[in-house]
């Protein structure tokens with residue numbers, strides 16, 4: 001029996017490198033050139049929601065007492081391939097590398113994202129801000 005190790009590797013490499021709170025530059029689509037902060041990520045759909053990007057108008061009908069009827073504008077998710085991470089250290093749109101953290105580092109994850117432009121680690125300081 002042949003085990004397809006390469007398929008597994010490819011899967012892990014396509015994991016989402018964008019996080020909520022990241023600043024991104026839109027590089028394709030109608031909002032190309034805009035910058036904004038990621039407000040939500042949808043890894044299974046390969047999409048991200050960016051503030052003030054791909055705004056859609058939604059017509060709401062009144063549903064119960066809590067919701068107001070009317071039109072709201074909210075960002076719709078766009079493909080992550082249409083955005084590029086902006087490095088907080090050098091301010092340039094960049095691809096990221098992943099580096100292993102030293103053994104025993106107190107961190108939520110074992111890897112850190114590193115800017116390919118300036119080599120600084122890219123962290124999200126306060127994802128909920």
Ligand SMILES: [Zn+2]
Pocket residue numbers: 087088089090091092094115116117118119120
């Ligand atoms: Zn950088």
